[in-house]
Amino acid sequence: xxxxxxxxxxxxxxxxxxxxxxxxxxxxxxxxxxxxxxxxxxxxxxxxxxxxxxxxxxxxxxxxxxxxxxxxxxxxxxxxxxxxxxxxxxxxxxxxxxxxxxxxxxxxxxxxxxxxxxxxxxxxxxxxxxxxxxxxxxxxxxxxxxxxxxxxxxxxxxxx
Amino acid sequence: xxxxxxxxxxxxxxxxxxxxxxxxxxxxxxxxxxxxxxxxxxxxxxxxxxxxxxxxxxxxxxxxxxxxxxxxxxxxxxxxxxxxxxxxxxxxxxxxxxxxxxxxxxxxxxxxxxxxxxxxxxxxxxxxxxxxxxxxxxxxxxxxxxxxxxxxxxxxxxxx
DNA sequence: CATTTGTTTTGAGTGAATCAAAACAAATGC
DNA sequence: GCATTTGTTTTGATTCACTCAAAACAAATG
Numbered sequence: 001x002x003x004x005x006x007x008x009x010x011x012x013x014x015x016x017x018x019x020x021x022x023x024x025x026x027x028x029x030x031x032x033x034x035x036x037x038x039x040x041x042x043x044x045x046x047x048x049x050x051x052x053x054x055x056x057x058x059x060x061x062x063x064x065x066x067x068x069x070x071x072x073x074x075x076x077x078x079x080x081x082x083x084x085x086x087x088x089x090x091x092x093x094x095x096x097x098x099x100x101x102x103x104x105x106x107x108x109x110x111x112x113x114x115x116x117x118x119x120x121x122x123x124x125x126x127x128x129x130x131x132x133x134x135x136x137x138x139x140x141x142x143x144x145x146x147x148x149x150x151x152x153x154x155x156x157x158x159x160x
Numbered sequence: 161x162x163x164x165x166x167x168x169x170x171x172x173x174x175x176x177x178x179x180x181x182x183x184x185x186x187x188x189x190x191x192x193x194x195x196x197x198x199x200x201x202x203x204x205x206x207x208x209x210x211x212x213x214x215x216x217x218x219x220x221x222x223x224x225x226x227x228x229x230x231x232x233x234x235x236x237x238x239x240x241x242x243x244x245x246x247x248x249x250x251x252x253x254x255x256x257x258x259x260x261x262x263x264x265x266x267x268x269x270x271x272x273x274x275x276x277x278x279x280x281x282x283x284x285x286x287x288x289x290x291x292x293x294x295x296x297x298x299x300x301x302x303x304x305x306x307x308x309x310x311x312x313x314x315x316x317x318x319x320x
Numbered sequence: 321c322a323t324t325t326g327t328t329t330t331g332a333g334t335g336a337a338t339c340a341a342a343a344c345a346a347a348t349g350c
Numbered sequence: 351g352c353a354t355t356t357g358t359t360t361t362g363a364t365t366c367a368c369t370c371a372a373a374a375c376a377a378a379t380g
Binding site: 033034035077095 | 337
């Protein structure tokens with residue numbers, strides 16, 4: 001009974017359908033079967049990047065009430081290995097997910113409100129891939145997390 | 161009954177005692193009370209940096225069988241807030257601890273065997289503290305984790 | 321040595337994630 | 351179209367790393 005296109009109103013129908021097709025295509029071309037939970041997770045991730053599994057479950061569950069939290073974990077795991085999403089794990093936070101993959105961008109996290117933004121590399125191209133001394137390691141990736149106060153929290157803490 | 165100096169043999173005694181005094185001093189000068197579990201954790205951390213709480217508990221428990229895992233967590237938490245140890249949390253790993261604090265060095269983790277080494281900053285002084293665009297954030301810290309294969313694992317995987 | 325303050329033990333509890341088996345749905349071939 | 355195969359999702363239990371709280375205890379201070 002659940003249709004894959006979750007739009008109910010006439011106005012948004014055409015757009016949502018096209019959107020669903022795009023989402024479906026990226027799932028298919030990653031070599032995965034297209035299912036309603038997968039579409040719902042991918043759509044949620046488009047609207048709210050840097051979300052954790054719980055938050056995505058909330059969003060998905062609103063559209064598709066039958067979906068379980070474990071299904072969301074399963075979808076995210078398959079998306080992860082298929083290269084469709086990237087998982088980031090800032091210290092002290094549950095894992096967050098985003099659709100922006102393939103470029104090596106980094107993240108900046110607010111120590112007060114935990115908001116996360118993408119940031120491009122500090123220095124030129126594939127910047128941080130060169131430690132001063134790699135100690136014999138074959139370095140494959142560099143992950144940078146900046147910590148600080150976001151603009152809003154700077155205001156909030158200076159005017160308490 | 162448990163003495164703070166855990167050395168039992170004559171040969172190592174003088175050195176171990178001096179060592180214990182050094183450890184005790186750093187704990188005291190961080191404003192914390194000196195206790196047997198704290199000395200044991202700090203000593204273990206000196207011998208095996210980049211250890212997790214469980215591993216430290218193992219080492220501590222060998223010297224000081226009465227010590228609980230929760231005590232180790234408590235010691236690590238107090239050391240952390242006192243600035244005596246640094247906690248690192250690589251993705252997919254329990255938290256690791258090290259005594260090297262105050263410099264902003266980074267880490268390189270083997271994706272195969274999980275060994276961790278310290279690496280100095282990629283570029284000059286306080287290097288990674290400048291993202292391309294900080295998006296209004298007041299950036300306070302940058303954490304870099306390099307991922308790759310350690311020298312040993314490169315050998316192991318090319319000669320299977 | 322008595323007191324105060326802070327630490328450790330003991331035991332329970334939490335959040336985030338994983339695992340396994342059975343039920344189910346999408347893609348494929350007939 | 352329908353049956354089969356393959357892969358996904360549900361359900362339910364379980365694990366791991368860690369946190370919390372109260373009582374017992376030990377270090378520092380006077």
